[in-house]
Amino acid sequence: MDSEVAKGKEIVVDDGGGSDSCHEEEEEEVQSSSDDEDGETSGSMEALHSYWSTIFLIPNGIMNKIDSICRNFLWGGKDSYLRAPAVSWDKCCAPKAEGGLGIKNSKNWKKALFGKYVWWIASKKDHLWVKWISHVYLKNCWMGKQSDYTIIEGYNWLRGPSPKVSWWKICWNTMNVPKASFIYWAAVLRRLLTKDRLNRMGGVSDLSCYLCHNNAESHENLFFYCPFSNRCVQVMQQKLNVSFNPRDLVNWNRRGRRNSILVRRITCAYYVQLVYHIWHERNKARLYSKVTHPVIILKQGIQAVCIRFRSRNTSAITRGDEAWLQHLMQ
Structure with a gap:
């Protein structure tokens, strides 16, 4: 040298x-x-709460604990990490095109999942429990025709817009x-x-x-x-x-x-x-x-x-x- x-x-x-x-x-x-392969880690983190969020209204305290476990695993490889993370969790949860890691924010994801049920009610989807809610609780309510709702669109709306970074395709x-x-x-x-x-x-x-x-x-x-x-x-x-x-x-x-x-x-x-x-x-x-x-x-x-x-x-x-x-x- x-x-x-x-x-x-x-x-x-x-x-x-x-x-x-x-x-x-x-x-x-x-x-x-x-x-590991691209997206497998973030996919494992999201799978921890995504399924149950579609069934139960998980309390925010539990969602905070899930975020804590995911954050500690990301930076330390285990469920406990005593140092301050090098990058804020909000930044890690930003899309890759906006300079983040593409990990889903659990609270916003939970709200977006339940937004699907709200949309079902609003559009009177052909589901038995939706029909029951519409008949019992919303029979005197008028709701205009709604456009299709997707969970990812609801999540992006809750997250809010951010500028893209120029280097994300390199990274x-x-x-x-x-x-x-x-x-x-x-x-x-x-x-x-x-x-x-x-x-x-x-x-x-x-x-x-x-x-x-x-x-x-x-x-x-x-x-x-x-x-x-x-x-x-x-x-x-x-x-x-x-x-x-x-x-x-x-x-x-x-x-x-x-x-x-x-x-x-x-x-x-x-x-x-x-x-x-x-x-x-x-x-x-x-x-x-x-x-x-x-x-x-x-x-x-x-x-x-x-x-x-x-x-x-x-x-x-x-x-x-x-x-x-x-x-x-x-």
């Missing part, structure tokens, strides 16, 4: 020969249970490895627990970067100015034959439009993977004072993205795209 990366405290460069057994500890700053590209998407999401929101944020919380006094020890560790330094991160980006540029000067995680690349959609999506997925690896290596340096060589990081990232692509893609690809993929794996 370039000498400027290893100034200050000695950092051992791992050439890939050793085993990596520190995965769980390395990412304790921002943990996610979303390493939730189907070629992305889910845990990389989660770390990228937290990084774009600037919610990763870098030293400058920990210092504001009173957690650390030494602000030097774990990777280079040249500057104070912050979001900008970690991803844009740290020599180690810059070297990782250079290796990526050379291998993927892309040219950009990233100074933010959103508008990182507006070139390469002449490439195929597949090439652009996989290139985008590797960029998200690179953000994940930089954060991964930062935590490895914090715990073990060693980092992986950027070339090894490149190979690991490309392998993860290509495995993801092979598992998700079911359609044929062009010869040019297949040749490009083979070149990446070499």
Whole structure:
């Protein structure tokens, strides 16, 4: 590795020969249970209360407890989590296109579910209990003809409109490895627990970067100015034959439009993977004072993205795209 990366405290460069057994500890700053297929975690959370909400009017206290369990599981992987979450629950419950995780807000979802029954009554659907309520309680009431009601429309109405973010398709590209998407999401929101944020919380006094020890560790330094991160980006540029000067995680690349959609999506997925690896290596340096060589990081990232692509893609690809993929794996 370039000498400027290893100034200050000695950092051992791992050439890939050793085993990596520190995965769980390395990412304790921002943990996610979303390493499964896209949407499975949020689907499991929603299934916890969606069914029973259609049958019973669940008290708000129970809904708050359900939200607490879901929130703790998201950030800690279990039903109890003592730290303050890195991102507010309201933000997590926003749609992915609006910068959230797409998890349903249980209280609004409950109201939207019961809105279905209100609509049935209002439109006098052909259900025995609706007929009974209409006959007994609403026989002297007049209700105009109502349009069709869907639960998701009712939920969106209760949630209210919010502007879309420009980076959501990058973050939730189907070629992305889910845990990389989660770390990228937290990084774009600037919610990763870098030293400058920990210092504001009173957690650390030494602000030097774990990777280079040249500057104070912050979001900008970690991803844009740290020599180690810059070297990782250079290796990526050379291998993927892309040219950009990233100074933010959103508008990182507006070139390469002449490439195929597949090439652009996989290139985008590797960029998200690179953000994940930089954060991964930062935590490895914090715990073990060693980092992986950027070339090894490149190979690991490309392998993860290509495995993801092979598992998700079911359609044929062009010869040019297949040749490009083979070149990446070499």
